[in-house]
C-alpha cells in the first residue's frame with residue numbers, strides 16, 4: 435500500500451544540515467499495524483509528516499497505492515489527506531473551545547457533505563471510541579484520555595485507509611494508555627492500516643505486527 439524508496443528529508447540551518455530522514459526504504463502492506471520506535475529527535479514526526487503529505491521529501495519517492503505522492507500538487511496532497519489519511523497528532527490538536535462533536539465534524543466540511551450527514555458520521559465515530567455521552571462537552575472539559583479519543587474519532591471520520599498516530603499515548607497514564615491501545619487494536623481488526631509512532635518499545639511490542647526503529651533519520655527493521 436505504501437512504499438518509500440530512498441527517501442531523504444534534509445533540514446538546512448545555516449551551514450548545518452540535518453538528515454531527519456536518511457535514505458529510508460520501506461513497504462507497508464494494507465491492514466498492517468506498524469510501530470516506528472525512536473528517541474526524541476530521531477526523525478519520527480518528520481517521517482509521519484512525509485507519509486501524511488504534510489511535508490515534502492528532499493529526494494526519493496513515496497508511493498501510495500502505486501501513485502507517487504512526492505510528485506503531487508498542493509491540491510492533490512489535500513485530496514490525498516482527505517481520502518486516504520487520518521492523523522492523530524502528538525498533542526491532540528483539538529480546538530478546545532469547541533465541543534467534541536464540533537471537533538470531529540470539522541474535517542468533513544472539506545468532504546462536501548451536508549450538515550445532516552456530517553452530524554451522523556461524527557456521532558457514529560464518537561460512539562465507536564466510547565464517547566457517546568461526552569459529545570456536547572467542550573474539548574477543554576475532557577480528560578486527557580477522552581481528548582485523545584476525540585482526536586482518534588476526528589482522524590477516523592473521513593474513513594481513511596491509513597491511520598497515522600504520533601505518540602497517541604504519550605500524554606496518558608497507563609490505564610488510559612491501555613484504553614487507547616485497545617481502540618487502535620479494534621480498528622486494526624476492522625482492517626485499518628495503522629502506523630504508530632512511539633518512543634516506548636514496550637507499547638510497540640504490545641500492539642504492533644512489526645516494529646521499525648529509527649535513529650538519526652535511518653529506519654531499520
Ligand SMILES: Nc1ncnc2c1ncn2[C@@H]1O[C@H](COP(=O)(O)OP(=O)(O)OP(=O)(O)O)[C@@H](O)[C@H]1O
Pocket residue numbers: 445446447452454472473474475476477478479480481633
Ligand atoms: N523544521 C525544521 N527545521 C530544522 N530542523 C528540523 C525541523 N523539524 C525537525 N527538525 C530536526 O529534525 C530532527 C528530527 O525531528 P523530528 O521532529 O522528526 O523528531 P522526533 O523523532 O519526532 O522527536 P520527538 O520524539 O521529540 O517528537 C531533529 O533533529 C529536529 O531538530
Ligand SMILES: [Mg+2]
Pocket residue numbers: 478479480524600
Ligand atoms: Mg515528534
